Amino acid sequence: MQVLNPLAIQLNEQLRDAAPVVFALLSELGKRIYLPKGILSQTAEANTAAHRFNATRAIALDFSQDMGDMMHLPVSRELVPELSLENIYGYAPVLGQQALREAWQTHLLNENPSLAGKTFSLPIVTSGMTHGFSLLAELFVDNGDTLMLPDKIWGNYRLIFESKAGATLQTYPFFNAASDFNTHGFRETLANAPDEKLLVLLNFPHNPTGYAITETEARQIVDAIVACADTGCRILVMVDDAYAGLWFDAAVMPESLFGLLAGCHPNVVPVKIDGATKEEYAWGLRVAFITFGLGETPMQPLEQKLSGLIRANTSGAAQVSQTLILAAMKTPGYAQQKRRNYGTLKARALKVKAVASDAKYAELWEVYPSHAGYFICLNLKSANAETVRQRLLMEHSIGTIALGETELRIAYSCLDVSDIETVFALIAKVIETL
Numbered sequence: 001m002q003v004l005n006p007l008a009i010q011l012n013e014q015l016r017d018a019a020p021v022v023f024a025l026l027s028e029l030g031k032r033i034y035l036p037k038g039i040l041s042q043t044a045e046a047n048t049a050a051h052r053f054n055a056t057r058a059i060a061l062d063f064s065q066d067m068g069d070m071m072h073l074p075v076s077r078e079l080v081p082e083l084s085l086e087n088i089y090g091y092a093p094v095l096g097q098q099a100l101r102e103a104w105q106t107h108l109l110n111e112n113p114s115l116a117g118k119t120f121s122l123p124i125v126t127s128g129m130t131h132g133f134s135l136l137a138e139l140f141v142d143n144g145d146t147l148m149l150p151d152k153i154w155g156n157y158r159l160i161f162e163s164k165a166g167a168t169l170q171t172y173p174f175f176n177a178a179s180d181f182n183t184h185g186f187r188e189t190l191a192n193a194p195d196e197k198l199l200v201l202l203n204f205p206h207n208p209t210g211y212a213i214t215e216t217e218a219r220q221i222v223d224a225i226v227a228c229a230d231t232g233c234r235i236l237v238m239v240d241d242a243y244a245g246l247w248f249d250a251a252v253m254p255e256s257l258f259g260l261l262a263g264c265h266p267n268v269v270p271v272k273i274d275g276a277t278k279e280e281y282a283w284g285l286r287v288a289f290i291t292f293g294l295g296e297t298p299m300q301p302l303e304q305k306l307s308g309l310i311r312a313n314t315s316g317a318a319q320v321s322q323t324l325i326l327a328a329m330k331t332p333g334y335a336q337q338k339r340r341n342y343g344t345l346k347a348r349a350l351k352v353k354a355v356a357s358d359a360k361y362a363e364l365w366e367v368y369p370s371h372a373g374y375f376i377c378l379n380l381k382s383a384n385a386e387t388v389r390q391r392l393l394m395e396h397s398i399g400t401i402a403l404g405e406t407e408l409r410i411a412y413s414c415l416d417v418s419d420i421e422t423v424f425a426l427i428a429k430v431i432e433t434l
Helices: 006-018 020-025 028-032 039-049 085-089 098-111 129-140 156-164 183-191 215-230 296-313 319-330 334-356 385-396 417-433
Strands: 124-126 146-150 168-172 197-203 234-240 268-275 288-292 365-367 375-380 401-403 407-411
Touching (some): 006 020, 006 296, 020 234, 028 129, 085 319, 098 319, 124 129, 124 296, 129 234, 129 268, 129 288, 146 183, 156 197, 168 183, 183 215, 197 215, 215 234, 288 296, 319 334, 334 365, 334 375, 385 401, 385 407, 407 417
Parallel strands (some): 146 168, 146 197, 234 268
Antiparallel strands (some): 124 288, 365 375, 375 407
16 A cells, blocks of 8 residues: 555544544545645745745746747737736646636625625635546546436536546435425435445536426435434535526526535545536636535545645646636626526527427427426427437437437527527427427
């Protein structure tokens, strides 16, 4: 067995004292990882004290015109003329820009009333949500650990947790007979969970169906997790909030499940994964966040471990992407622009729901309940989803996603309202000709 670095041992002891449940959830890699006291820490000291010459940073400076401007290419600088050189080309802190982290924490409080008075960490910036999930897998998942999630999922979960980290996936049917979230199946699967350690992943609004839970369902989910935790099981609950804020049905709970999970039980460690990807309409900027339902004392060693993991793979999210997100959040008109985009997506969601649920299509497909997000999902009654997908693509130039044998996902986020009836009419035409 690999001998632990003294810094890792120190972090483990701090975490064991401050939050023994979190320490017990750590993977072997999570126990080994640490942030070296090397170049980063020495550079940080120099940034504070090296007022004469600072020869520590792995950047290049240009002294031809001004004292120590950051060297750059004017052809790229001209594309973002309003930003400072440092905020374009400089390295961001490993855990993200402090101001952006604080702004996102404020955003979480504003959007999630149930977080009021709760203890949760300052969000940590990641290079997109996939990076956030990968960090959690590295920090907490050992080969053979059980990850509980529904049978309908975003396929990247399998790559990250099963193929890469070696977790054993334990699934339950997402829907019950009434086409509501299967809280009974969720509770039963929890009851059969391992005795000591369990990872749970929840995603609302849901990809691929667009399902969002009611407040009653949310409380039933939390009650089931608490009941499992009462048995002594330590549970990491990962809340995938990629589509947070995009709720289009007044009957569903318009906030994250994370608020109800924070502080619900000493054996439960909730973590929220969200980001600018969908919420700020900034997909390719690759800025996301992970936020723990933990206080400052346990977060200090945990942040050091996460810093070590980030340093060992990406070294941190892009500076210019973080700058753009933060600047946008501070700009007058920001909230109005978000409301306008939300209104556009809601109109598409309502139109798709009405068209797809038309009685004339009842013999061709079942429409899974959709209240939020980007997607609606059809359960085809007789046709093969992959066959339909290929025919739509080759004969009508329409792109859809086939999931399994019978399920076809349509991203209405990519469709204009005026084209929705045509798209579903052609889906029906293809199915009828098979």
